[in-house]
Amino acid sequence: MSSQTVTTAPSTAPSSAPNTELTSRLFWALSDSLTLVGRSTRKGLRSLDALLTAVLLPVMLLLMFVYVFGGAIHTGTSYIDYVVPGIILLCAGFGSASVSSSVCEDMTSGAIDRFRSMPIVSSAVLTGNVIAGMIRNVISTLLVLAVALVIGFHPTAGILGWLGVLGMLLLFMAAISWLAACFGLIARTAEAANAFTFIVMFLPYVSSAFIPTRTMPRGLRAFATHQPVTPIIETVRGLLTGTPIGGDAVTALAWCIGGIVLGCAGATLLFRRRTAP
Amino acid sequence: MSYTIEVSGLTKSFGKSRALAGLDLRVEPGQVFAVLGPNGAGKTTAVRILSTLIAPDGGTARVAGYDVIEEPHKVRAAISLTGQLTAVDGLLTGEENLLMMARLRHLGRRARRARTEELLEQFDLQEARGRRVSSYSGGMRRRLDLALSLVSGPPVIFLDEPTTGLDPRSRRGLWDAVKTLAGSGTTILLTTQYLEEADQLADRIAVIDDGRVVAEGTAEELKARVGSETVELFFSDQRMLAEAVKAIERRHGRARAASPAPRQDRERLSLLLASDGSASAVRGLLETMEAADVAVDRMALHRPTLDEVFLNLTERRADRGPELHAKGVPERRADRGPERI
Numbered sequence: 162m163s164s165q166t167v168t169t170a171p172s173t174a175p176s177s178a179p180n181t182e183l184t185s186r187l188f189w190a191l192s193d194s195l196t197l198v199g200r201s202t203r204k205g206l207r208s209l210d211a212l213l214t215a216v217l218l219p220v221m222l223l224l225m226f227v228y229v230f231g232g233a234i235h236t237g238t239s240y241i242d243y244v245v246p247g248i249i250l251l252c253a254g255f256g257s258a259s260v261s262s263s264v265c266e267d268m269t270s271g272a273i274d275r276f277r278s279m280p281i282v283s284s285a286v287l288t289g290n291v292i293a294g295m296i297r298n299v300i301s302t303l304l305v306l307a308v309a310l311v312i313g314f315h316p317t318a319g320i321l322g323w324l325g326v327l328g329m330l331l332l333f334m335a336a337i338s339w340l341a342a343c344f345g346l347i348a349r350t351a352e353a354a355n356a357f358t359f360i361v362m363f364l365p366y367v368s369s370a371f372i373p374t375r376t377m378p379r380g381l382r383a384f385a386t387h388q389p390v391t392p393i394i395e396t397v398r399g400l401l402t403g404t405p406i407g408g409d410a411v412t413a414l415a416w417c418i419g420g421i422v423l424g425c426a427g428a429t430l431l432f433r434r435r436t437a438p
Numbered sequence: 439m440s441y442t443i444e445v446s447g448l449t450k451s452f453g454k455s456r457a458l459a460g461l462d463l464r465v466e467p468g469q470v471f472a473v474l475g476p477n478g479a480g481k482t483t484a485v486r487i488l489s490t491l492i493a494p495d496g497g498t499a500r501v502a503g504y505d506v507i508e509e510p511h512k513v514r515a516a517i518s519l520t521g522q523l524t525a526v527d528g529l530l531t532g533e534e535n536l537l538m539m540a541r542l543r544h545l546g547r548r549a550r551r552a553r554t555e556e557l558l559e560q561f562d563l564q565e566a567r568g569r570r571v572s573s574y575s576g577g578m579r580r581r582l583d584l585a586l587s588l589v590s591g592p593p594v595i596f597l598d599e600p601t602t603g604l605d606p607r608s609r610r611g612l613w614d615a616v617k618t619l620a621g622s623g624t625t626i627l628l629t630t631q632y633l634e635e636a637d638q639l640a641d642r643i644a645v646i647d648d649g650r651v652v653a654e655g656t657a658e659e660l661k662a663r664v665g666s667e668t669v670e671l672f673f674s675d676q677r678m679l680a681e682a683v684k685a686i687e688r689r690h691g692r693a694r695a696a697s698p699a700p701r702q703d704r705e706r707l708s709l710l711l712a713s714d715g716s717a718s719a720v721r722g723l724l725e726t727m728e729a730a731d732v733a734v735d736r737m738a739l740h741r742p743t744l745d746e747v748f749l750n751l752t753e754r755r756a757d758r759g760p761e762l763h764a765k766g767v768p769e770r771r772a773d774r775g776p777e778r779i
Contacts, residue, residue: 189544196541204529207570271523275587278489278519280511281542438493438510 193281197289198296201263205297211259215301219252220308226371227312234372238402242316245309246398247370250390251362252305253330256298257337258361264290264345265354268435277436284432290345291338298334316401325400332417333393337361339424346431364390389416440503442467442594442625443488447497449649450483457483459649460497465627465642470620472640473629474748480649481629482522485598488627489519502594517594518587522602524579525586528572532563532582535571536589543590557585561615577608584615595619597628601635613638633748645751652751660747667715668740669723672708678732682709685730715739 206212223244231240267273267286276283306314318326341357348354367381368374368390374382385391392412399406443465450458457480465471473481486492488501490510499506502516526535536557540550558564561581566574571582580600587595600616601609616639620626630636636643637657645653645660653660673679679702686700686709701710713719720739727734 192544193542196538200527200530200538203534204527207529271521271525271583272527274486274489274491274521274523275519275525276542277491278514278517279542280514436491438490438507 194285198292201289201293215256219305223248245314251365254361257334258358260294260338261341261345261354261357262351322400336420343427444500449496470626472636472643475646518592520587533567539589561585669713670738672735
């Protein structure tokens, strides 16, 4: 018996393989990615504690800032309208950052070895985690937004404004998720990978999320004004409540796209290095 | 003869530590081949190279007719790996795990369902199919893990220490699964540190140590390498023991007694003699004793186990007691006590 004859087990034949080799390869690459997105989405939505934290933490912060500190903070508008865009961003960032631990888990469990020993594009594991993370985040962000609306948040945005907010948030989530994926590829344990969440959590505090940056001391103000989260928050706030946006939108887009490019390239490189034969 | 797995001169180092030092393996189609070795012998490294996960520093490896470095994609289409870390998703159910793997193996919708049913049945996971895998026992997880690697019916399967950490019952369950698989003509390369496992499952065994094969053959052949069986005679005192030695020497003559020399164990008051273990040989021995007026208290027959082969072959020079080496009787025999007959 020759060894070649055993390689073609009938059951491995693709079900509906398209004609040309290239289309077929693209087709299966896409199909495999979707399968892995499905896998990560299911896992993400089933880890209830993580989902709960992703919703509860921003909601607690929202309530605390609106009812405890809010009375003492003067922003020129009603404080709840000021703070909700910041909270939403914090929620989106916090959730996206958790992609680092799910990526790390896949890289350190037996999963990656199995995927790599199969004839599939194994980096689809990353895409799966990132897209699933975004799906989960859209859900948790919507829940936080719903709470905000219940306690008196009054957005003035029209359809276009909402679409703009959605687009901005998706870009932001994608950027944070890909950067988180890099972190997950560097970290050796899921706990260590989780540290990325804290970095991302910290940024909104030193931004215009909770208080206008003009009230901060000089050095801090310089950082707060120029760090990526502030222009994104200002853009979302402008779209939702009609505050002036100005150049912030362009800066925000630049940060997000820069983050996506950097994160994507970094993750691809790190993945290749980590899995180099 | 063309081999399904053909490895020659494989080397691999991680930093300063050398994992493989010229490994050679040949596995025929349909064979169950066990790579047996202690921790750190290079078993996992070998499997990782063969399943295209890492590249060797030197040497060649072909699996299912394809070179693992030149044509990894073709190798991957022909193999399936069950690694040491279980690759099941705890938050998904057993059924979902199987369906997902079937999608990744590009089976059609109906084939996915059918294959999942088959495997749930075959691995006795029907009842637990709808439960999250995180609630499974260790044995169930391993069974599911193995089932996952069989979704596409691959012609070559790698099992890296498939039963490490399992309780004896789960281990037997997994062995049964592997035996069924072997019966279907799949070529299986498994690594293990359990001799019993290799003995139970494998058609052929390669014992590896320090990154190279130190012995290869069937379980029987390997056992034969340690020598035939040993008869141990026990006496009531030192004088009887001395008499017995004299009687044996008289019977064999000095020249013949040199190879395999009978060995006295003064503490145990026993005499160890190589023998083929046959009834006539044992009777001849007892008759010799009787003729010399030596009273034998009791006797025991030792069969070599794979354990002894393994210890003999893999013991490094440093941990090997000199006298043990010289006498050729593995040390563990004394601790275990004789088997009574």
